Amino acid sequence: MDRHHLLQELQRIVGNGAVRYRPADLLVYEYDGSVDGAVDTAAPAAVVLPSSTEQVAAVVKLARRAGLPVVARGAGTGLSGGAVAQAGGIIISLTRMTQVLDVNPTDRTALVEPGVINLELSEHVHGDGFFFAPDPSSQKACTIGGNVAENSGGPHCLKYGVTTNHILGLEVVLPDGEVIWTDTARDGYGGLDLTAALVGSEGMFGIVTKALVKLTPIPEATTVMLAAFGSLEDASHAVTSIIAEGNLPASLEMMDNLTIQAVEPAYNAGYPMDAAGVLLIEVDGPTSEVAAAAEDIRRICITSGATSFRQADTQAERDLLWKGRKMALAAMGRLAPNYYLHDTVVPRSRLNETLQSVGDISRTFDLQIANVFHAGDGNLHPLMLFDRRRKGDVERILEASHALINACIAVGGALSGEHGIGTEKRNYMTLVFSENDLRAMAGLKAAFDPEQRFNPEKVLPKGYMCGEVRALHIQAMEQRHGIVPV
Amino acid sequence: MINHHQNGLDLGVEIKQWVRPGTAQELGDTLAECTAASRTVLPFGGGGSVLTGHVVPKFDVGIDTRGLSGVINYQPADLTLSAGAGTTMAEIAVVLADKGQELPIDVPFPDSTTIGGLAATGFAGPRRLLSGSLKDAIIGCEYVRGDGLVAKAGGMVVKNVSGFEIPRLLHGSWGALAVLTSINLKVSPRPRSEATVQAEWQDVADAVASMHELARKIPSLAASVIDVHDGRVTSSVRVMGREEAVEATVANVLSHLPPDHSIVASAESRDVWHSYVNAWAPPREGAQVAIGVRPSEVAATVDLIQTVLAAEDRQASLSIAPGLGSIRVRFDRDGAELPIWPLSQLAALPDRATGILESGPDSIRKATNPWGPQQPGQAVMVEIKRQFDPGNILNRGRLFI
Numbered sequence: 001m002d003r004h005h006l007l008q009e010l011q012r013i014v015g016n017g018a019v020r021y022r023p024a025d026l027l028v029y030e031y032d033g034s035v036d037g038a039v040d041t042a043a044p045a046a047v048v049l050p051s052s053t054e055q056v057a058a059v060v061k062l063a064r065r066a067g068l069p070v071v072a073r074g075a076g077t078g079l080s081g082g083a084v085a086q087a088g089g090i091i092i093s094l095t096r097m098t099q100v101l102d103v104n105p106t107d108r109t110a111l112v113e114p115g116v117i118n119l120e121l122s123e124h125v126h127g128d129g130f131f132f133a134p135d136p137s138s139q140k141a142c143t144i145g146g147n148v149a150e151n152s153g154g155p156h157c158l159k160y161g162v163t164t165n166h167i168l169g170l171e172v173v174l175p176d177g178e179v180i181w182t183d184t185a186r187d188g189y190g191g192l193d194l195t196a197a198l199v200g201s202e203g204m205f206g207i208v209t210k211a212l213v214k215l216t217p218i219p220e221a222t223t224v225m226l227a228a229f230g231s232l233e234d235a236s237h238a239v240t241s242i243i244a245e246g247n248l249p250a251s252l253e254m255m256d257n258l259t260i261q262a263v264e265p266a267y268n269a270g271y272p273m274d275a276a277g278v279l280l281i282e283v284d285g286p287t288s289e290v291a292a293a294a295e296d297i298r299r300i301c302i303t304s305g306a307t308s309f310r311q312a313d314t315q316a317e318r319d320l321l322w323k324g325r326k327m328a329l330a331a332m333g334r335l336a337p338n339y340y341l342h343d344t345v346v347p348r349s350r351l352n353e354t355l356q357s358v359g360d361i362s363r364t365f366d367l368q369i370a371n372v373f374h375a376g377d378g379n380l381h382p383l384m385l386f387d388r389r390r391k392g393d394v395e396r397i398l399e400a401s402h403a404l405i406n407a408c409i410a411v412g413g414a415l416s417g418e419h420g421i422g423t424e425k426r427n428y429m430t431l432v433f434s435e436n437d438l439r440a441m442a443g444l445k446a447a448f449d450p451e452q453r454f455n456p457e458k459v460l461p462k463g464y465m466c467g468e469v470r471a472l473h474i475q476a477m478e479q480r481h482g483i484v485p486v
Numbered sequence: 487m488i489n490h491h492q493n494g495l496d497l498g499v500e501i502k503q504w505v506r507p508g509t510a511q512e513l514g515d516t517l518a519e520c521t522a523a524s525r526t527v528l529p530f531g532g533g534g535s536v537l538t539g540h541v542v543p544k545f546d547v548g549i550d551t552r553g554l555s556g557v558i559n560y561q562p563a564d565l566t567l568s569a570g571a572g573t574t575m576a577e578i579a580v581v582l583a584d585k586g587q588e589l590p591i592d593v594p595f596p597d598s599t600t601i602g603g604l605a606a607t608g609f610a611g612p613r614r615l616l617s618g619s620l621k622d623a624i625i626g627c628e629y630v631r632g633d634g635l636v637a638k639a640g641g642m643v644v645k646n647v648s649g650f651e652i653p654r655l656l657h658g659s660w661g662a663l664a665v666l667t668s669i670n671l672k673v674s675p676r677p678r679s680e681a682t683v684q685a686e687w688q689d690v691a692d693a694v695a696s697m698h699e700l701a702r703k704i705p706s707l708a709a710s711v712i713d714v715h716d717g718r719v720t721s722s723v724r725v726m727g728r729e730e731a732v733e734a735t736v737a738n739v740l741s742h743l744p745p746d747h748s749i750v751a752s753a754e755s756r757d758v759w760h761s762y763v764n765a766w767a768p769p770r771e772g773a774q775v776a777i778g779v780r781p782s783e784v785a786a787t788v789d790l791i792q793t794v795l796a797a798e799d800r801q802a803s804l805s806i807a808p809g810l811g812s813i814r815v816r817f818d819r820d821g822a823e824l825p826i827w828p829l830s831q832l833a834a835l836p837d838r839a840t841g842i843l844e845s846g847p848d849s850i851r852k853a854t855n856p857w858g859p860q861q862p863g864q865a866v867m868v869e870i871k872r873q874f875d876p877g878n879i880l881n882r883g884r885l886f887i
Contacts (some may be wrong), residue, residue, distance in 0.1 A: 106698050106782040107811070129702070151647045162645060164654065165622045180862040181838070184658075186778030187610070187812040188841040190857030190886045192662065192867045196621065196654035200647050217705030240563055246586050246675035286706050289731035345643040347564040377644045378564070417645035425648075432641070432648060440637040441650045443873035448866060459649065 001066040003045070010048055010090070013058045018096070020047040029091050032076045032083045033138070035340045037394045038401065039081035039423050044071065047091040053171060053179060053209040056092060060207065061177035063090050069453045070175070072203040074114065074146030077138040079341060080422025082149065082202050086457040092207060094145045100124050101210070108215045109168060114145025114208045118152075121213075130215035133160035136418065137329060145208045151200030153418035155251040155325065158376035159284075160216060162418075164199040171210035172198060175449040183212065197444065202420050203455040205448035219284035222250070223294050224318040227301040228275035228308045232256060232371075235277040236352045238304035239375045242281070243348065245300065247293055251282040252376030253325050259370040259383075262331040269324035272308055279375065280325050282318075328372045329383070335368065336385035340397050344408035345417035348378040357407040358382050365400040379417035380408070406431070421459045429461050497536050498848070500544035501528065506553040510628055510636045510667040513549065517665070518634025520547055521877035527632075528881060529661040531572060531603030534595055537845035538607070538768055539660070539884040541852055551602050554667050557581050559642065565673050566625065566642050571602025571666040588676040590617035592709075592759065594767035602666040608658025611763045612709035612724070615701075615809045617674070620657065626670035627653040632663065632875025644672045655870075662885050663874035677726035680708070682755040683739045685747040687712075687719040690792070690806075694785045697721060697808040700742055706735060707809075711762050714804035722758060765805055766814055773846030777813040779839045784808045787839070791815060817846075857886040 001009075010019045020026060023043075030041040045068065050056045063070045069089030076083050085091055097113035100121065104110075105128045112121060118139040122131040135154035136142055142152070148170065153162045160166075169183035172194075182194035198205055229235040235254055242249065255263070256277045264271045271278050279301065283293045294311060301309055312318045332339050346354045355371065358380075362369040370383040384400055386393040405415065405428055415425050415432055429438060442460055445452075507513035520527050525546035530536070555572035562585040569578055575589075575596040582588050592611020593599055605627075610619035626640025629652070639652040656664055687693040690712065697710045700723060709724040721743075725735045736749060750758055768774055779787045788806060791813070795802055805814040843856040861867075867887045871878070 104780070104782060105702065107780050108701075108809075109780075129705075151651070153645055153647075157645065161618065161622055162647075164651070165618055174866065178865070180866070182863055183838050183840075184861075186840055187810065187814075188776040188778040188839075188858060189608075189658070189861065190840070190842045191861035191863070192870060192887070193608070193621070193655055193658050194863045194866060196651055196657065197870075199654075200651050217702075219705060243565065243675075244563055246678070248675055286727065286731045286735055288734045289706075289727050292728050292730060345645050347561060347566065347643055349561060349563040374645075379645050412642055414641045414643045414646040415648040417643070418647060420647050421649065429649065433639075434637070436635050436637045437639060437649075440631060440635060440652060440874075441639070444650050444652060444655070444870065447869035447873045450869075 006066060007046060009062050010046055010059065013062065014048050014050050014055050018049040018051070029073070029076070030084065032078045032081060034079050034081045034084070034422070034424055038340065038398060039084065040086065042084050042086045042088065044085035044091040045088055047093055049093045049096045051096050053173065056207055056209050057173045057177050057179050059090065059092055060173050060175065063453065064175070064177060064451070069456050070207070071455050072145070072149065072207045074143035074149075075117070075138075075141045077142045078146060078150065078422065079343065079419040080416070080424040082420055082422040082455070082458060084423065086423055089453070094143065094207075097209065103128060103215075105130070108217070110213050110215055112144050112211050112213060114143060114148070114211065116144045118142050118144060118147060125215055126218070129218050131218055132213060133166055133216045134163045137326060144211055144213065148199050148208050148211055149201065149203045150418070150420040153374070153379065155253050155374055158252055158374065159248050159250045164196065166214040166216075167195055167199050167211060168214055169212035170195055170198055170208050172206035172208055174206050175451065175454045179209070202422065202459055204445055204458060205454065221287040221290040222282065222284040222318065223290055224312045224321050225281045225294065225297060226270065226310045226312070226321055227279045227281065227306040228272045229277050229279070229305060230275070230307055232277045232355050233352055234305040235279050236355065236375070238279060238301050238306065239351065240348065241300045241304060242297055243376070245296060247296060249281050249293070249297070249376065250284045251280065252374070253280040254278070254371070254373055254375035255280070255325065255328065256371040258335070258368060259328055259372045262334045262370065263324045263328050266331040266334060267320075267323045267327060269320050270310065271324055275307065280321060325372070332370065332383060332385065335370070336387060338386050338388045340384040340386070340401060342380065342382045342384070342401065342404060343416050343419040344405060344413055345377070345379045346408050346411050346413035348376075350411040350413070351375065351378055353411060354380060354408060354413070358404065361400050361403050361407070364403070365396050367396065367400055374417075377417070378413070423458055426459055426461050429459070497533065499528070499536070499542060501548035502544065502546050504548045504550055506550040508553045510554070510630055513554075513630045513665060513667060514634045514636040516547070516549070517630055517632060517879070520879045521633050524877055525879060526882040527879045529606070529665045531600035531606070532574070532595065532598035534599055534603065534767055535607045537770070538842070539856055539881070541848050542883045549665060551600060551665065555600070558668060562587060565644065566670065567673050568626075568642060568668055568670040569601055570668050572600050575599045575601060575604060582673055583676060586676050587673045589620070589623055589671060590674045591620050591623065592763040594764045601669050605657050605666055605669055606659060606661050609767070611766055612711050612759070612807045612810070615710065615807065616706070616708045621654055623671050623673070624653045624657055624669060625672050627656065627666055628668045629656060629664040629666050632877060632880045640670060642670050660885055661881050662871055662887060663880070665880070679729045679732045680724065680726040680752060680755045681732050681736050682750040682758050683723045683725070683736060683743065683747060684750060684758075685721050685743045687721060690714055690719050690788055691785050693719050693721045694788065694806070694808045696743065697723070698781065700739060701809045703742060704735060704738055709759070710807065710809055712804075712806040712808065713762065714806070716803070722762070724755065724759060762805065765816070768845035769816060770845070772819045773817045773850060774844045775815045775841055776844050777815070777839065777841040779811045779813070781809055781811040784811055784813065787813060861886070
């Protein structure tokens, strides 16, 4: 299919105003939130902005006829290159499908289109007494569809779980253009849990056109505490003790001194500028439970050597304490023009050790690294600060990143807690998974997408799957059609 | 010929040869051989759900997973635990309780139910209302595909988005795709105290409405169930947490209930729920249907069920979790032989109701599709099955694909 014909067909499906094809218009779709250098930019052939499931399905069928890759895209805030069209093709942007179609307080569910913005969903259901629990830092911009693709997390995941724990069903356009509902979270369901397979599949199994999400009731009481420490070791010790004593806070976030240097002058949230680290702890639940837990946590922090401890109970005070954490990335511009935000997870008990490694890497590669992370679940976000314009900085960052990833895997960690593998970490998959493990993943991918056109060049290692993919493809063709392609 | 398992459990199915692998690789070799020779395989844990699905009179090979048992790695400070798939839930519970932790899920017959079996069948009890199900606690696993490939996915950390979600796909897959060999779990602090508030009702609809109202007003409720049995309608609400919180919440619950109520504290509270949860497991005698609807449709669905039961002059007991949209209909031995209902009626229910026949006499299992209405995505499910179990040896003929 030639380009002219392709564009004509796309315009016929979504309307002239919903197709982008001029180079200047495609520029903004060549990248996402990932670091240029760690993830390559790439241009799609065209971008469409459909308004309905039918339009999405029609575009997918057209792409299939044309033999083109398809990349689904939300707000483009992803950090691993998931929405970048590495192999070209058509980007389907879901940002015009922004409706909250239904809210049912008895069912505790909302039916939403994929372009609904994460925070706006919580705001929408607030009046009914609910919120959508997964709250990534990008929640003012990121979309539910993106959250589903990446199985997004956020500070409240310690208690409430990640996106997959809040998705009850999905309407999905499959790579062959078929539209299915996967409504799997109920008793008496006799089938495979396709919803579970789809969440976190990074746009490689299907395109979400509707999501039936679980809403969480707003708890009776919430309190936020800020504890400052003279060392990150003391702060880590407090985290371990809080959990060991049977407390499960809603959030348990840590920030180091470098982060405080950026954040405090910007927002005046009240973070002590001389603290080696601060713990931001949120507890919620029934009123008496919250009061008792807060008291326990206060005691634990003091015993662990906290140099100061504050508790915020009014909404305004809580919001201010959280501002420092939620806007931490935005404040980094005060320290350096660029940063590489990492996303590794280690077992909580190895947190201290890992922070030491981060310190070592910082010295070895002569880099400033700020640490802001979800201490409660061991999900580290070291921010490597750099200046892209300075010769050698990008190379140093990439080498340091390599050392960091290896250090985290060495203590039993995982490659990604929230950001996904995308293009960014696909070549590290062999560090964690065996050939068998990856073959099995490729098999699942082939079941959904035998032609390998949905978000190619992601997740599975580069070059690894070509032969395997071809073998699987041949097998699939044999089985379905009884023919053997040459 | 019925082949009795070592425990003397009557499986109702003939197993020509039992294999009890001690390692995942041994199991891999067995399944690879079975695939090559097209020998059918029944994976077996505690046997609690062996009566679910289509009737298959015999399997060539039974895999006794209890050779793959034992806690492998427990890190209380990390809130993670991994165990062999053949480990009983009771053994896991004891290890966790020793450190003041638990898996916050309901487990039927924990002395025989294995973690692998619980994961494969996707059983979820009333605690799913607040704490989610086993699916939410799985953070990784090792498994052997039908073709004998031994692989792992996920990891031992509580947040992980590395690679595709095979562990959660295998949850509830009824052994169609692979046999789990070990499972990694995220555990939780154990609630320090609990209590149950029970009330009697004249009318199920009033009980359902009350449970919905309670769930709206008191979001911290751990579970709620309505039991309809021998003409009595009893609601039970479970409250868990610190002592002072449980007291306060119980008082709050009472303020929304009619005067005829009772409070069951602590150890007795646990017993109440053990008995409800055991009743949710497939019974060995009689028949049981598990139905899933939207919570807001529970009242209408229960009404339909009771209308049809009355019209057919049949007796059944109901166990309803209104907040989950979950309804179990249990027929005793005498009542089970009548032509099966209500699976055929499910198509008339609103909005994608689901339902399976969890157990029943062979005649009934053969007269209907025990897996209920076919679920969307069949083509993809068939492809996934082909990828994982190309020889179709695992549970051949028994399942929904």
